[in-house]
Amino acid sequence: QVQLVESGGGLVQAGGSLRLSCAASGRTFSSYAMGWFRQAPGKERKFVAAISRSGGSTYYADSVKGRFTISRDNAKNTVSLQMNSLKPEDTAVYYCAAERPLNDYDPTSTDYDYWGQGTQVTVSS
DSSP: OOOEEEEOOEEEETTOOEEEEEEEOSSOGGGSEEEEEEEOTTSOOEEEEEEOSSSOOEEEOTTTTTTEEEEEETTTTEEEEEEOSOOGGGOEEEEEEEEOOOTTOOTTSSOOSEEOOOEEEEEEO
16 A cells, blocks of 8 residues: 655746655555646646656656656655646646556556545646
């Protein structure tokens, strides 16, 4: 069982930056691939970024490439999402997710094993 707690959301003006963090419980954090997803009101939850167990591979949605950076610290059981050049369309609840990857692991799928409660990010124009 893995528990995930996000933090770092808030209100920021367009062009600004925020850094989201996700703290994970348990001793097997390095066994899990980690992802960030977001969900705007009335819309489906969508993939934002993911990182492999070692941190050696990262994946991004086209809409955030070059602006967002995902990273992890396996010693501290944390995964972070640095968000720069924020746009109003980035406004959403952001969720951290964990999955123990198998052969068919798709980092962009919402089929993750564990989810956090979400943190609100609001970007004003």
